[in-house]
Amino acid sequence: MLNLKNISKVFHTDEVETTALNQINMEIDEGEFIAIMGPSGCGKSTLLNIIGMLDSASDGEYWFQGQDISNNSEKELAGIRKNNLGFIFQNFNLIRFHSGR
Numbered sequence: 001m002l003n004l005k006n007i008s009k010v011f012h013t014d015e016v017e018t019t020a021l022n023q024i025n026m027e028i029d030e031g032e033f034i035a036i037m038g039p040s041g042c043g044k045s046t047l048l049n050i051i052g053m054l055d056s057a058s059d060g061e062y063w064f065q066g067q068d069i070s071n072n073s074e075k076e077l078a079g080i081r082k083n084n085l086g087f088i089f090q091n092f093n094l095i096r097f098h099s100g101r
Contacts, residue, residue: 002051003027007060009046020046023060052085053077 049055
């Protein structure tokens with residue numbers, strides 16, 4: 001199970017501050033299927049990157065299997081991803097000279 005509590009994500013440049021997610025609350029139970037839908041630019045990919053532990057929130061709490069992982073190290077998050085998550089990316093880049101064997 002995962003639980004997001006007041007998750008926000010803000011991107012900063014020298015001139016602009018863009019809020020991609022603003023206090024998102026979500027709970028997904030084990031075995032549950034969900035769909036994340038919305039128009040282009042509404043924050044779907046940002047949310048999925050946070051859920052997939054590929055990016056971190058600017059604010060809020062992320063609970064995964066009963067543990068707050070909001071402040072876990074990158075190494076700890078990699079271990080959680082390795083043992084618990086799978087990804088199918090829309091775009092992927094294969095290394096041409098690597099056969100995959």
